[in-house]
Amino acid sequence: xxxxxxxxxxxxxxxxxxxxxxxxxxxxxxxxxxxxxxxxxxxxxxxxxxxxxxxxxxxxxxxxxxxxxxxxxxxxxxxxxxxxxxxxxxxxxxxxxxxxxxxxxxxxxx
Amino acid sequence: xxxxxxxxxxxxxxxxxxxxxxxxxxxxxxxxxxxxxxxxxxxxxxxxxxxxxxxxxxxxxxxxxxxxxxxxxxxxxxxxxxxxxxxxxxxxxxxxxxxxxxxxxxxxxxxxxxxxxxxxxxxxxxxxxxxxxxxxxxxxxxxxxxxxxxxxxxxxxxxxxxxxxxxxxxxxxxxxxxxxxxxxxxxxxxxxxxxxxxxxxxxxxxxxxxxxxxxxxxxxxxxxxxxxxxxxxxxxxxxxxxxxxx
Numbered sequence: 001x002x003x004x005x006x007x008x009x010x011x012x013x014x015x016x017x018x019x020x021x022x023x024x025x026x027x028x029x030x031x032x033x034x035x036x037x038x039x040x041x042x043x044x045x046x047x048x049x050x051x052x053x054x055x056x057x058x059x060x061x062x063x064x065x066x067x068x069x070x071x072x073x074x075x076x077x078x079x080x081x082x083x084x085x086x087x088x089x090x091x092x093x094x095x096x097x098x099x100x101x102x103x104x105x106x107x108x109x110x
Numbered sequence: 111x112x113x114x115x116x117x118x119x120x121x122x123x124x125x126x127x128x129x130x131x132x133x134x135x136x137x138x139x140x141x142x143x144x145x146x147x148x149x150x151x152x153x154x155x156x157x158x159x160x161x162x163x164x165x166x167x168x169x170x171x172x173x174x175x176x177x178x179x180x181x182x183x184x185x186x187x188x189x190x191x192x193x194x195x196x197x198x199x200x201x202x203x204x205x206x207x208x209x210x211x212x213x214x215x216x217x218x219x220x221x222x223x224x225x226x227x228x229x230x231x232x233x234x235x236x237x238x239x240x241x242x243x244x245x246x247x248x249x250x251x252x253x254x255x256x257x258x259x260x261x262x263x264x265x266x267x268x269x270x271x272x273x274x275x276x277x278x279x280x281x282x283x284x285x286x287x288x289x290x291x292x293x294x295x296x297x298x299x300x301x302x303x304x305x306x307x308x309x310x311x312x313x314x315x316x317x318x319x320x321x322x323x324x325x326x327x328x329x330x331x332x333x334x335x336x337x338x339x340x341x342x343x344x345x346x347x348x349x350x351x352x353x354x355x356x
Binding site: 079 | 143144145147148149150151154155157167168169170171
């Protein structure tokens with residue numbers, strides 16, 4: 001419950017404050033968002049499975065974001081940033097779909 | 111990337127015991143902060159995307175787009191050049207066509223005048239040949255035409271008949287038949303050419319004028335600045351001769 005409220009508050013804050021993204025961070029923000037979404041879906045699924053752990057969630061959230069951004073950063077330095085970010089998005093997307101399927105089974109029993 | 115789905119059941123065991131409420135609260139707050147950050151980032155990203163499509167792209171993507179645009183511009187430029195060349199070619203060929211048509215028209219007119227299919231006008235002479243004793247024969251009248259031709263006459267009208275390359279003079283009962291048309295004295299001959307030369311050619315000793323006088327008639331030669339030859343003949347169609355391929 002607190003998590004949902006916090007998410008909503010963050011969205012509202014972003015819409016109201018409309019800050020500008022620093023140029024150096026621009027390529028990494030969307031990847032970081034996708035990685036964080038992956039962690040969030042994983043957390044929801046764990047919660048429905050009854051195995052949710054705050055510590056695991058926090059660590060997975062942060063490490064997901066950091067590792068995704070790091071991969072893209074490294075890719076940029078190697079000149080394959082575009083391809084690597086695509087790869088990261090694909091992998092995270094697959095995981096999100098998997099988690100969403102598990103959540104769906106829990107919620108709808110189907 | 112650690113995730114929740116692969117967590118072994120022991121994570122259930124590691125759930126905070128009810129006694130450590132402070133730790134539980136801290137974790138909840140941390141989760142709240144993280145999710146708030148996520149929401150914030152999502153909102154920012156959505157905003158940035160909707161404001162400017164290019165601003166959020168990385169350098170090599172921008173370079174790729176720039177390259178695409180450049181090559182597209184190059185393609186379009188070369189297309190423009192090609193089309194301009196085509197346009198010039200078409201214009202040139204149009205010019206050539208009109209020049210050729212003009213030349214053809216001029217040639218047709220020149221040939222029409224020489225063949226007698228077109229009326230003609232220009233400086234020349236009018237000759238009136240009288241023959242009260244009917245002693246002038248077809249050959250004498252043909253001599254008139256020959257003399258005029260020799261002096262460079264470009265168009266000749268004999269009586270009401272336009273003289274051409276195939277014009278024939280033949281004797282007839284009442285006078286002379288030119289191309290089948292019977293003419294009687296006095297004969298009027300119109301010729302376009304250099305008037306002075308034509309008059310001189312007709313008046314030479316032993317020439318046309320002398321012949322007419324010897325026959326008891328006369329040849330009155332008038333030099334005119336403008337002679338109108340209105341008689342025309344049909345364009346002869348060659349029956350046997352055909353243009354030879356060069």
